[in-house]
Amino acid sequence: xxxxxxxxxxxxxxxxxxxxxxxxxxxxxxxxxxxxxxxxxxxxxxxxxxxxxxxxxxxxxxxxxxxxxxxxxxxxxxxxxxxxxxxxxxxxxxxxxxxxxxxxxxxxxxxxxxxxxxxxxxxxxxxxxxxxxxxxxxxxxxxxxxxxxxxxxxxxxxxxxxxxxxxxxxxxxxxxxxxxxxxxxxxxxxxxxxxxxxxxxxxxxxxxxxxxxxxxxxxxxxxxxxxxxxxxxxxxxxxxxxxxxxxxxxxxxxxxxxxxxxxxxxxxxxxxxxxxxxxxxxxxxxxxxxxxxxxxxxxxxxxxxxxxxxxxxxxxxxxxxxxxxxxxxxxxxxxxxxxxxxxxxxxxxxxxxxxxxxxxxxxxxxxxxxxxxxxxxxxxxxxxxxxxxxxxxxxxxxxxxxxxxxxxxxxxxxxxxxxxxxxxxxxxxxxxxxxxxxxxxxxxxxxxxxxxxxxxxxxxxxxxxxxxxxxxxxxxxxxxxxxxxxxxxxxxxxxxxxxxxxxxxxxxxxxxxxxxxxxxxxxxxxxxxxxxxxxxxxxxxxxxxxxxxxxxxxxxxxxxxxxxxxxxxxxxxxxxxxxxxxxxxxxxxxxxxxxxxxxxxxxxxxxxxxxxxxxxxxxxxxxxxxxxxxxxxxxxxxxxxxxxxxxxxxxxxxxxxxxxxxxxxxxxxxxxxxxxxxxxxxxxxxxxxxxxxxxxxxxxxxxxxxxxxxxxxxxxxxxxxxxxxxxxxxxxxxxxxxxxxxxxxxxxxxxxxxxxxxxxxxxxxxxxxxxxxxxxxxxxx
Numbered sequence: 001x002x003x004x005x006x007x008x009x010x011x012x013x014x015x016x017x018x019x020x021x022x023x024x025x026x027x028x029x030x031x032x033x034x035x036x037x038x039x040x041x042x043x044x045x046x047x048x049x050x051x052x053x054x055x056x057x058x059x060x061x062x063x064x065x066x067x068x069x070x071x072x073x074x075x076x077x078x079x080x081x082x083x084x085x086x087x088x089x090x091x092x093x094x095x096x097x098x099x100x101x102x103x104x105x106x107x108x109x110x111x112x113x114x115x116x117x118x119x120x121x122x123x124x125x126x127x128x129x130x131x132x133x134x135x136x137x138x139x140x141x142x143x144x145x146x147x148x149x150x151x152x153x154x155x156x157x158x159x160x161x162x163x164x165x166x167x168x169x170x171x172x173x174x175x176x177x178x179x180x181x182x183x184x185x186x187x188x189x190x191x192x193x194x195x196x197x198x199x200x201x202x203x204x205x206x207x208x209x210x211x212x213x214x215x216x217x218x219x220x221x222x223x224x225x226x227x228x229x230x231x232x233x234x235x236x237x238x239x240x241x242x243x244x245x246x247x248x249x250x251x252x253x254x255x256x257x258x259x260x261x262x263x264x265x266x267x268x269x270x271x272x273x274x275x276x277x278x279x280x281x282x283x284x285x286x287x288x289x290x291x292x293x294x295x296x297x298x299x300x301x302x303x304x305x306x307x308x309x310x311x312x313x314x315x316x317x318x319x320x321x322x323x324x325x326x327x328x329x330x331x332x333x334x335x336x337x338x339x340x341x342x343x344x345x346x347x348x349x350x351x352x353x354x355x356x357x358x359x360x361x362x363x364x365x366x367x368x369x370x371x372x373x374x375x376x377x378x379x380x381x382x383x384x385x386x387x388x389x390x391x392x393x394x395x396x397x398x399x400x401x402x403x404x405x406x407x408x409x410x411x412x413x414x415x416x417x418x419x420x421x422x423x424x425x426x427x428x429x430x431x432x433x434x435x436x437x438x439x440x441x442x443x444x445x446x447x448x449x450x451x452x453x454x455x456x457x458x459x460x461x462x463x464x465x466x467x468x469x470x471x472x473x474x475x476x477x478x479x480x481x482x483x484x485x486x487x488x489x490x491x492x493x494x495x496x497x498x499x500x501x502x503x504x505x506x507x508x509x510x511x512x513x514x515x516x517x518x519x520x521x522x523x524x525x526x527x528x529x530x531x532x533x534x535x536x537x538x539x540x541x542x543x544x545x546x547x548x549x550x551x552x553x554x555x556x557x558x559x560x561x562x563x564x565x566x567x568x569x570x571x572x573x574x575x576x577x578x579x580x581x582x583x584x585x586x587x588x589x590x591x592x593x594x595x596x597x598x599x600x601x602x603x604x605x606x607x608x609x610x611x612x613x614x615x616x617x618x619x620x621x622x623x624x625x626x627x628x629x630x631x632x633x634x635x636x637x638x639x640x641x642x643x644x645x646x647x648x649x650x651x652x653x654x655x656x657x658x659x660x661x662x663x664x665x666x667x668x669x670x671x672x673x674x675x676x677x678x679x680x681x682x683x684x685x686x687x688x689x690x691x692x693x694x695x696x697x698x699x700x701x702x703x704x705x706x707x708x709x710x711x712x713x714x715x716x717x718x719x720x721x722x723x724x725x726x727x728x729x730x731x732x733x734x735x736x737x738x739x740x741x742x743x744x745x746x747x748x749x750x751x752x753x754x755x756x757x758x759x760x761x762x763x764x765x766x767x768x769x770x771x772x773x774x775x776x777x778x779x780x781x
Contacts, residue, residue, distance in 0.1 A: 001020065002019060003019060003020070012090075013079060014035055015034055015079070015090060016033055017031070019031040026045060027043060027044045028044050029044075031093065038078070038092075039093045039293060040079075040093055041093045042089070044087075045088065059082055060082045065133065066080075069127055071127030073150060074152050075091045094151045095286055096144045096146035097145060097282070097286075098142070099141070099201070099204070100141045102145055103208050106279060108206055108235065109205045111240070111751070113277055113278060114202060115240070116265075116274055117143075117145075118240075118265045119262055119265040119266035120274070121150055122198060123262055125152075129194070134189060135197070136179075136197075137175055137179075138198060139175040140204055142154040147274075147286050149273070149274040177226070178201060180193040180196035180197060181226055182252060184226050184227050190252060191257075192252035195255045195258065196247060198247055198261070199243075199244050199247025200212070203236060203248075207236060210222075212225045212229065237751055238709065238747065238749040239437060241435070243436045267439055437736075437748040437749075438746070438779045440777060442478060442479035442776070443479070444474070445774055450469065451466045453754075453773070455467040456759060457759050458497050460518050461519055462476050462763065463475065464476050464763070464775070465497075467495050469486060469488075469490075471521070473518070476764070476766050479777060483520060484521070489504050493537065494538055496546060497541070498542070498543070500519065501517060501524055502516040503515055505535045505537055505538055511535045526574070529567060529576055533553075533565075533579070534553070535548050535550055539591050540593040540602070541571065542614060544614075545570055545571060545577050545614065547593065549564060549566055549582075549591055550566070551563075551565075552579075565580055566580050580618070590604060593633065594634070597637075598613060599611055599654050601635055603631065607625055608622050608625065609633065609642070610622040626646060628646070631645060631673040636681070636695045637676065638679075639695050639696055640654050641660060643674045645670070645672055645674060647670040648662050649663040649671040649698075651695070651698060663698045669685050669687040672684040673715075675717075679695055680693070680739075681693040688706065688709075689706070690712050690713060704743070707747070708746075709747045710729070711730075713726055713727045713735045714726070715759070717762050718739055719780055720739075723736075724736055730753045730755060730771075733747050733749035734748040735748075750771055756771065765779060
């Protein structure tokens, strides 16, 4: 920014000029102020260009485009005189640097800033497209970061959606690295082209680099990558990767619309999104510059005093070049001072010779028009309010919710597990764009060591139950605690439910079995098997009985001389149905089991697999299962099979223990514990893939070698055509896949690293998720 020179005008229209902002091939740009105190940027055409009728026509075109686009996220035109002897255009002064300079000075932006940026830019594209225009040159240098949100500038090669452009054989107009493939090929470009550019811009903001390559030997090399290669999204937060990939699809028809992107990134709307949205260093620079701008005075002779100049940041005045004739946008104006979009010849290998796509601006004399009018508060009002606006992160995952009546809330729990999470009514969910994960409807953070992170979740009667102490029943819609019970469930104990009752062993006192009413948390009954029998652990439940391990002291001759057994207890009466002693060598206390129909199947930490008859407790067989027992046995309902993971996936006959089929991994790592749903077995493998297998024949139905995260899901639920999975590792997450094809729709990850597995349950249209000591409710879409 420079003081006015003797040859500079002192007034244009009703505006008093304060400073020079820049000089370019088209003319000069000035900082000016209206009689009412509004600060504006005024672009003034050079006299020799003003005498050119062709140039005047293009300038008129710029003014028309700028006035056509009216919205919060473009720099609004406040006045213009295209027919004056020296034509000029005044836009509201946008106080903020461009995205290129911010990333160069501060590096990649944090996730919450990228989310807010994406929502604002997508909203800007809505405004632009609603005016019947396509921007066609969205890139980081055409994005200004203001305190109250981003602004899209420079409509130099914008054109109407219905065409009406000038062409020149063999020339493409745009910016390498950010133009869509169809534009690079010289084909027609629609509104989806701007979405591709948006995806590239957001990926640049999240990674600090062009995801189609940097330092390319030529523009052609970068264009080749755009047309034929894939973006390198390394470093993009996992919760945003799917959305960015969707924006960067080669096929324009597969890209999401701007409205869909807004809903994905800001499900509660963009109002209030930009409170504290910028990194503090950037916000501080803007605030400092704002104070200087507001202090500028214009003396009677029209020359601003040097002492009133605003302070520059460590990166210069916002990191913008101020050298006369520099090409980047003049700081804060949204006005390129003579910078054309790049013109280059497309390589022959791309296909037919492309045409010029420049909205009627011939390459020989590009004339970038400015953004359009909009309604928004002036920055002078913002500064007077004493704050720099910004955004708080809306959540760890990309959101996709429609028809919401209230704002979603993210609640933080107190140390005892009670939380402040509140419900957002969001019952009408819609399918998001490919790759877009949902955002949590509510979120709870509970005290460490208050829940067992390795046990499955239960969702009875609209409640979410998680093994732990205290035992808390969360409302699945709101996340609020409906009831809490302390000292009722041993830490790490499984939760078993039947007939509206929860069953748990009370090992800290008398070794009895207790039943709690699931709706109230109150004790329904307790069962003592006898003075010499102590209930140790619940292992399974079915329609009639709860199955437990017990210690039998009746024949003991010392404190360490005793037998262990398995008992069935009626869950309607609390009375013992049967009691059987366990074989020597299989009587380890650590047991994981399941019951289905007439079979109780359990594994122990002595590496034995045992099957009993549920009616009598008679042992059908027991056998060694290798050197890894840390899994709950899987019974295939109706198939008479027990399924064993390992280097191969194996199915054994539940009555005899004989192998019925074996499935090798075909060169991939071994199998995790499988899940059987409606006759289909789903299992993750150790190389990060997911298998679907016909459980009766052992034949592969499909294999998803890369479901979208480093760690594959190991536990599965199915709802209609949707298959949901949860992985054991932090870098996995919650997966939504097509159950028929194995194609991944989205992966949800909260980008936290507690070193604990993900757990998943489903209740109606909600997915209930835990990751370590974080609890989430997601829309099941």
